[in-house]
Amino acid sequence: MELLVNHRSVRSYLSTEIEEKVLSEVLLSGIRASNTGNMQLYSVVVTKDVQKKELLSPFHFNQPMVNQAPVLLTICFDINRFYKWCEARNTRTDFKDLLWLLNGTIDASILAQNICIASENLGLGVCYLGTTLYNAPEISLVLKLPVGVIPITALTVGYPAFIPEISDRLPLEAIVHYEEYNEYSESQIIEIYKDKEALLTSERFVAENGKENLAQVYTEVRYKVSDSEFFTNKLSKFLISQGFSFE
Amino acid sequence: MELLVNHRSVRSYLSTEIEEKVLSEVLLSGIRASNTGNMQLYSVVVTKDVQKKELLSPFHFNQPMVNQAPVLLTICFDINRFYKWCEARNTRTDFKDLLWLLNGTIDASILAQNICIASENLGLGVCYLGTTLYNAPEISLVLKLPVGVIPITALTVGYPAFIPEISDRLPLEAIVHYEEYNEYSESQIIEIYKDKEALLTSERFVAENGKENLAQVYTEVRYKVSDSEFFTNKLSKFLISQGFSFE
Numbered sequence: 001m002e003l004l005v006n007h008r009s010v011r012s013y014l015s016t017e018i019e020e021k022v023l024s025e026v027l028l029s030g031i032r033a034s035n036t037g038n039m040q041l042y043s044v045v046v047t048k049d050v051q052k053k054e055l056l057s058p059f060h061f062n063q064p065m066v067n068q069a070p071v072l073l074t075i076c077f078d079i080n081r082f083y084k085w086c087e088a089r090n091t092r093t094d095f096k097d098l099l100w101l102l103n104g105t106i107d108a109s110i111l112a113q114n115i116c117i118a119s120e121n122l123g124l125g126v127c128y129l130g131t132t133l134y135n136a137p138e139i140s141l142v143l144k145l146p147v148g149v150i151p152i153t154a155l156t157v158g159y160p161a162f163i164p165e166i167s168d169r170l171p172l173e174a175i176v177h178y179e180e181y182n183e184y185s186e187s188q189i190i191e192i193y194k195d196k197e198a199l200l201t202s203e204r205f206v207a208e209n210g211k212e213n214l215a216q217v218y219t220e221v222r223y224k225v226s227d228s229e230f231f232t233n234k235l236s237k238f239l240i241s242q243g244f245s246f247e
Numbered sequence: 248m249e250l251l252v253n254h255r256s257v258r259s260y261l262s263t264e265i266e267e268k269v270l271s272e273v274l275l276s277g278i279r280a281s282n283t284g285n286m287q288l289y290s291v292v293v294t295k296d297v298q299k300k301e302l303l304s305p306f307h308f309n310q311p312m313v314n315q316a317p318v319l320l321t322i323c324f325d326i327n328r329f330y331k332w333c334e335a336r337n338t339r340t341d342f343k344d345l346l347w348l349l350n351g352t353i354d355a356s357i358l359a360q361n362i363c364i365a366s367e368n369l370g371l372g373v374c375y376l377g378t379t380l381y382n383a384p385e386i387s388l389v390l391k392l393p394v395g396v397i398p399i400t401a402l403t404v405g406y407p408a409f410i411p412e413i414s415d416r417l418p419l420e421a422i423v424h425y426e427e428y429n430e431y432s433e434s435q436i437i438e439i440y441k442d443k444e445a446l447l448t449s450e451r452f453v454a455e456n457g458k459e460n461l462a463q464v465y466t467e468v469r470y471k472v473s474d475s476e477f478f479t480n481k482l483s484k485f486l487i488s489q490g491f492s493f494e
Contacts, residue, residue, distance in 0.1 A: 103377065246493040
């Protein structure tokens with residue numbers, strides 16, 4: 001419990017290698033998590049090779065922890081293995097639709113989170129790379145992923161060189177609804193986000209970016225609609241080229 | 248670690264209520280997990296009310312644990328709260344594309360998995376309800392979810408009446424690839440699935456359904472293409488009606 005509430009993303013690692021036994025334990029914890037129909041439609045690609053990490057780094061926007069962490073885990077939705085089994089067993093199905101993409105994303109994420117917790121329990125630090133979906137086509141090329149294997153998320157894993165402060169969260173009452181969704185009034189919204197806006201780091205982001213408030217930093221600097229459209233278009237084309245359909 | 252590798256889905260619960268303090272601890276562990284840009288684009292709806300559970304039950308295909316578990320948690324992608332904040336702060340964005348749907352699915356799943364682990368750590372049992380996405384529109388109506396709040400997954404939570412055997416998994420080597428994806432030969436595939444196919448439960452499923460093998464049970468009975476198309480079409484229409492686009 002302590003472990004879960006004390007989670008922080010570690011972005012700075014020692015050069016210490018992760019022992020094979022430790023990595024296996026962590027990965028085994030991953031695949032013990034629940035998954036849809038116990039079909040295990042996922043794969044994990046382990047990257048330790050320095051040159052491979054260098055090739056992947058730009059697709060994770062050159063975040064320094066990609067090269068620095070001894071291990072990078074790319075966690076993928078994988079229907080290729082299952083299809084190969086179906087072919088060997090004289091049957092065939094098609095899981096290339098929106099429902100299965102989302103199912104696969106859920107399963108890959110749950111697996112990833114077990115890996116995080118197991119890692120932290122063994123003294124390792126981890127950081128999710130949300131860039132994985134942004135550049136899934138390019139990452140697939142580097143890792144030689146066949147059709148039907150889609151990188152969903154990635155984790156850098158290693159012994160921490162620096163453990164940052166725990167990050168802020170909205171109050172629990174802002175996230176949890178009882179029996180029915182409790183729609184927010186404007187004054188409730190302002191109350192919910194008050195502490196987040198008042199953080200020194202938030203004030204710094206606002207000042208550095210010349211914006212009026214933190215919400216504008218999010219929408220006009222960090223997560224611009226034009227970027228989101230660009231990356232959705234790229235991802236969508238990639239999925240459609242593999243036979244996925246969304247409707 | 249023990250906890251993670253010993254996970255099993257609990258589908259049978261005692262009527263014992265979950266103490267408020269315990270439920271809060273569990274939910275707090277959920278929101279401490281990593282999430283995209285710390286925007287916390289998720290909400291959790293807690294269902295304890297017997298009538299509400301009865302309303303939801305058919306949308307979870309009448310699985311008995313929905314009514315039996317003292318608590319049902321519906322975990323949602325939520326951009327409504329964030330948009331309301333943006334409006335109050337004189338800005339606006341649009342996270343209603345494929346990338347954000349997948350980001351939201353990842354974040355909701357990671358939150359859900361922390362809830363699972365925290366629950367199990369406190370002696371509770373949980374079960375994921377993969378039916379949530381199948382019937383997201385109907386579940387949204389019951390829980391009065393506004394536009395921009397999409398149920399992604401759900402968990403039944405309660406003290407276990409019965410703890411089942413741990414379920415099988417493919418060998419770790421079948422899931423993990425080093426440096427590059429290791430494409431499977433037919434003989435490797437047969438080896439990987441050998442133990443799963445030989446399980447007594449698998450043999451029973453094959454016999455009961457009059458199929459030749461386990462793969463056929465999956466593709467021709469449990470996860471038929473026609474079902475997947477039907478539910479994808481329903482989900483896709485629901486998302487598009489809320490302003491989502493996938494390309």
